[in-house]
Amino acid sequence: MTATEPRALPGPVSAIRLTYTCEQSWWDTGEDEPEIWHVAADLYDLEGDKSVGHVGDFEFYRADPYATRDLFGVLDGYDGDIGVIAESILDPATGHFRDSLDEHAEPFGSGMLLLNSAQLTRPWRGFGVGAVLAGKAIARLGAGARGAACSPHRWTAPASRTTPPTTAP
Secondary structure (H helix, E strand, O other), rough: OOOOOOOOOOOOOEEEEEEEEEEEOOOOOOOOOEEEEEEEEEEEEOOOEEEEEEEEEEEEEEEEOOOOOOOOHHHHHHHHHHHHHHHHHEEOOOOOOOHHOOOOOOOOOEEEEEEEEEOOOOOHHHOOOHHHHHHHHHHOOOEEEEEEOOOOOOEEEOOOOOOOOOOOO
């Protein structure tokens, strides 16, 4: 039996660049809506001047339970999946972090970062690149946050594949 050749990466990982954009209403005071961050991962040419391919996209919600009125309601109103994550880490009575999370969260800071979605283009799946890129984005966007969270989603494999791709941490 012959071993299958490992797949080659579709491009050099050193040429991937992350671009961060924040979606926020100009009148937002931070009390009524979270910061919504979109992170695009693109492959650039060797000179770094021009994008030559798209690697993937990530969407994060950043909010502060102490600065946002009714944080759970705000997050759940934006996206049901984010509401599920918020419900698991926020105390419904106070709207603040659950006491049981204190031993796992950073002692300083008050914000939280929630990964809402992570999607790599098909050629980049299965190499572990998604987890590395999401980790880099979390390190950048998570400054001053007590923690970051995401909710794993089921992945239904096509008949030809038995293991899920690596597209999110």
